[in-house]
Amino acid sequence: MTRGMKFNILIACAILGTLTLINATTGFAQKTTSTIKIGTYDSRVVTFAWSRSDYFAARMKLIGQQTDSAQKAHDTARIKELSVGSMSYQHLLHLMVFSNGSAAWIMSLVKDKLPELAKTEGVSVILSKWELPYSDPSFEIVDLTARVAGLLNPKENIDKMAAEIGKVNPVPIEEFTIENDMLDLYCRRFGKK
Numbered sequence: 001m002t003r004g005m006k007f008n009i010l011i012a013c014a015i016l017g018t019l020t021l022i023n024a025t026t027g028f029a030q031k032t033t034s035t036i037k038i039g040t041y042d043s044r045v046v047t048f049a050w051s052r053s054d055y056f057a058a059r060m061k062l063i064g065q066q067t068d069s070a071q072k073a074h075d076t077a078r079i080k081e082l083s084v085g086s087m088s089y090q091h092l093l094h095l096m097v098f099s100n101g102s103a104a105w106i107m108s109l110v111k112d113k114l115p116e117l118a119k120t121e122g123v124s125v126i127l128s129k130w131e132l133p134y135s136d137p138s139f140e141i142v143d144l145t146a147r148v149a150g151l152l153n154p155k156e157n158i159d160k161m162a163a164e165i166g167k168v169n170p171v172p173i174e175e176f177t178i179e180n181d182m183l184d185l186y187c188r189r190f191g192k193k
Contacts, residue, residue: 037140039123041148043103045162047096049149050106052156100130100170110151
C-alpha cells in the first residue's frame, strides 16, 4: 500500500469517525436523524477518463517535447532518463486502471469542482470506493463514478469502457508486476539482458 493510499485511508477514517460521532450525538438530541451520505467513485474509471482528457494530452505533449529535445541534443543520459520515466509512468497508470492504485493526484485536478458536486448529490464526503473498506450500515453510499469522471471532460464517450472496467475486480496491487513487454523494451533500448 502506497503512502498516498495510507494517507487517504487515514483521512477517510477520520472523516467517517467524525461523521459517526456527529450522527450519534445528533441522534440523542433529536428523535429523527438524517442519513449520512458518502459519495464514492471507481478510481479506475476516473483514471481512464483522465487518459482521454486534455490533462493527459498536455502531459504527453510535454514528454514528447522533452524527448525530441534530448534526441536533437544527442543527450543519451537524458534520453535514458526520459525513457525510464515514461515506462515507470506507464506502469503507474496500469496500477491505477487495472488495480486500485490511488487517483488522488488526478482528483487534485478537479478538487475545486468537488464541493459543488457534493452539494448537488447531497453527500458529505467523496472518496475512492477502494479506499472505503468499511462504513457504518446507517450511512448511504452513493456511486458518483460517472459524475466524477465527467469532471475531467474526457474527449470521447467512455461509458462503454467504464462499464467494462466496472465489471472486473481490480488486480490486487500486491500482485501487480511490471509487464514482460515493458522489461523487454527497456532491455532492447539500453542493451541489457
